[in-house]
Amino acid sequence: MVDGPDDTPNGDTPKFAICINRRFGSDRPSCGNRGSAAIADAIETGAQERGINVTIERIVCFGMCADGPNMRLVPGGAFHKNVNLDQVDEILATLESACGHKKKSDDIPGIPGS
Numbered sequence: 001m002v003d004g005p006d007d008t009p010n011g012d013t014p015k016f017a018i019c020i021n022r023r024f025g026s027d028r029p030s031c032g033n034r035g036s037a038a039i040a041d042a043i044e045t046g047a048q049e050r051g052i053n054v055t056i057e058r059i060v061c062f063g064m065c066a067d068g069p070n071m072r073l074v075p076g077g078a079f080h081k082n083v084n085l086d087q088v089d090e091i092l093a094t095l096e097s098a099c100g101h102k103k104k105s106d107d108i109p110g111i112p113g114s
């Protein structure tokens with residue numbers, strides 16, 4: 001198991017960006033029209049349950065709409081394309097390996113109750 005950096009408000013937590021763009025009034029493909037919001041919800045819930053040291057960010061378009069739903073670790077992570085709900089566990093395992101886990105307060109010396 002990999003320990004990730006502290007979950008601090010200064011931006012040290014890795015981010016996983018998920019496109020939820022929905023092209024209203026268009027028959028062109030988009031991540032949102034292919035269920036990416038539900039996938040984002042499932043990944044966010046799974047990441048919280050597993051204590052993965054990652055922040056899930058919903059973003060609007062990577063510019064690869066025909067390949068969606070699209071998502072990636074930012075910056076620089078490989079794209080996950082054409083994602084569906086059946087792939088959520090696999091993505092969570094990838095995030096767990098890449099980002100590690102959030103530190104619990106009982107792991108921090110000097111915190112009462114630890």
Ligand code: FES
Binds near residue numbers: 066069
């Ligand atoms: S709509 Fe998701 S990449 Fe454009």
